[in-house]
């Protein structure tokens with residue numbers, strides 16, 4: 001059965017001083033529906049670029065991306081915008097919140113854009129803010145929120161339309177361990193709802209919470225480790241600690 005994400009020979013090269021920088025270099029990847037997959041690897045190995053290619057924020061130099069059976073690497077910007085609004089939730093390293101809108105207005109915006117009623121959008125937005133522990137900040141503008149609070153609002157916004165695919169770049173980067181725990185619980189809920197999660201992280205605890213761990217080096221996936229019932233999580237944490245050191 002084909003996965004919700006399939007890539008074949010996926011590559012993205014950037015011009016360098018001499019030879020091009022091979023940010024992503026011939027990645028063949030298959031992620032099944034409902035699976036959560038974390039991507040780790042040293043700084044600059046191509047993790048964010050891979051996520052951007054899958055989410056249509058960058059165009060491949062070569063290779064293909066298929067989401068839910070549809071080739072997406074050649075889609076127009078407008079088609080990508082529609083797909084992202086409905087089916088692909090993206091959590092960026094920078095939060096991209098709308099400065100003029102309150103936290104709850106930011107979260108409900110994508111729901112209103114796909115025609116959800118005001119009342120249902122507000123209910124869903126508040127529910128997510130509550131689950132992420134930031135409901136008491138719902139009426140604040142982004143510049144009145146801490147980095148970690150903005151990050152959780154951005155995550156709530158990515159999830160408001162219950163996308164089939166969630167792409168997250170360092171979703172716990174600014175968070176303390178309590179808030180990280182809340183996000184991990186939310187991610188566990190995605191799995192129950194058969195939503196698929198592809199996330200880039202430097203946090204071994206976050207990585208080990210996924211079903212599968214992909215390790216990247218120099219633009220390539222060099223290890224693909226199954227964590228659900230495969231390797232004990234402690235062994236994975238030790239393995240990660242080894243190459244992060």
Ligand SMILES: Nc1ncnc2c1ncn2[C@@H]1O[C@H](COP(=O)(O)OP(=O)(O)OP(=O)(O)O)[C@@H](O)[C@H]1O
Pocket residue numbers: 014015021022023041042043044045046047048049050
């Ligand atoms: N727009 C760009 N132009 C030129 N080079 C780029 C561009 N974006 C990324 N790169 C280069 O591509 C390589 C991979 O970058 P990428 O951001 O994907 O790495 P990463 O693994 O996510 O790093 P980090 O963990 O530090 O966020 C790096 O060498 C980077 O300098």
